[in-house]
Amino acid sequence: MRVVPVPLRLCAVLVLVPSCAWAGPDGGESGRPPAAPVGVTAAAGSATSVHVMWNAVPSAEGVDRYEVYRGPTKIEDVPGSQHMVDVTRLKPSTPYVFTVRARDTQGRLGPPSREVRATTPAVAVADRSAPTRPGDLTGRAAGSRAVQLSWSASTDDRDVVSYDIHQGGSKIHSVGGDQTAAVVTGLRPGTHYSFTVRARDAADNLSPAGATIRLTTPGSDDGRATAPADFRATTRLGGDGAYYLDLAWVPPATDGVVTEYRVHLDGTAATSLVFGGTPPRGRATYSFYLGREAGESHRVRIRARLPDGTWGGLSEERTVTTGAPAAP
Known part of the structure; x- marks a missing residue:
């Protein structure tokens, strides 16, 4: 895994791409x-x-x-x-x-x-037996733009390869046969949704749909459901005599991969970072240079760009002071 810091003036592209340009709206590049x-x-x-x-x-x-x-x-x-x-x-x-x-x-x-x-897995000869329907579908709204779903596993005479998640009559997502939970993002605030889950085996036999669950996203979003969790910030003195800010957090739960974050320092977007390779699913860390002056205080927060292209909520704000002992 490699973490590549991307200053906001630079092109927020994937790792090891040297070309740069002024950022356009929402981080895009005008004319490119x-x-x-x-x-x-x-x-x-x-x-x-x-x-x-x-x-x-x-x-x-x-x-x-x-x-x-x-x-x-x-x-x-x-x-x-x-x-x-x-x-x-x-x-x-x-x-x-x-x-x-x-x-x-x-x-x-x-x-x-x-x-x-x-x-693709091997197909079983003359497999006409569909998996059983997934059971015990439960869910909850996770802020105004996402829901969390979970269900009990289906059984099959061979193996369940995947689960299809349907919103109304449309398939919107799929997870592996060893998973019994999913987070669906990209929803609208204040909207009623219905979800069902079906199991699929290697021969493409599809189970009956499990019970329908109906959920309503709240009309406003305080950002907590899409914000990085357990956010920590500390400063340290490096071997070069300069102070560095060390950050750690747990990525928000999504139905895709979170690869990009934006760090806000003293109320202003200070830098962006993009994870190359495989981004962390568990705890993530990042460090960047603050300066050589002791006794300087800073307020810091972080937010993630969600798989649907929107920015998630800001984490809790932490205050750090260069040269001060770390808070217990």
């Missing part, structure tokens, strides 16, 4: 193609399908669509408002490589994402 999608994942949904997800790409001109590639071949066009797709008609027991590119409303095509790999 959209950045490569980050947080790309791929997981087999059955012996003949793979579920591909990615984080929404901020763009000054807006993203018109995403192009999904299997190896060098474009196989799907996905509307810019979505950031997941089921790639179907694949071969069982076969490894696949996927990348995603964003195209903005001006027609400019951004660079490809990093490659992600998935292998």
Whole structure:
């Protein structure tokens, strides 16, 4: 894992990209193609399908669509408002490589994402038995833009490969067969939603839907549900005689991967950071230079860019003083 600090004047792109420009609205770059999608994942949904997800790409001109590639071949066009797709008609027991590119409303095509790999499982001969329906579906609103769902596992005469999550009559998400929980983001405040879950096996047999759960997101968002948790901030004196700010936090729960954060110092956005490779699911840490003066106090908070492209809530604010003993 590598963490790359990205000053706000610089292009907030993926690691090891040297070009720079003035940032446009919401972090996009005016007059430039959209950045490569980050947080790309791929997981087999059955012996003949793979579920591909990615984080929404901020763009000054807006993203018109995403192009999904299997190896060098474009196989799907996905509307810019979505950031997941089921790639179907694949071969069982076969490894696949996927990348995603964003195209903005001006027609400019951004660079490809990093490659992600998935292998479809073998299909059982003459498997016509569907898994049992998932049970005990429960959920709660997690702020005004997300819900948390959980259910009891289905059984199958062979194996459950994935669970499909439906919002109303539309499939909106998929998780692996070993998971019985999900966080659905990108919802609207003050809105009624209904969710169901279905289990799928390697032969693409789909279970009946479990019980429907109805949830309502609150009309206002205090940001706590999408804010980094257990945020800590301390200062230390480095070997070069300068003071550094050490941060630690737990990433917010989302239905995708959080790769980007913004640090606010004394009420102002001070720096952004992008995790290259595999971002941490557990506790994350980051350090940056403060200066050489002792006795300087600073207020610091942090927020995450969510997979739907919006900024989550700000963490609790911490106050630190260079040269002062760390708080117990």
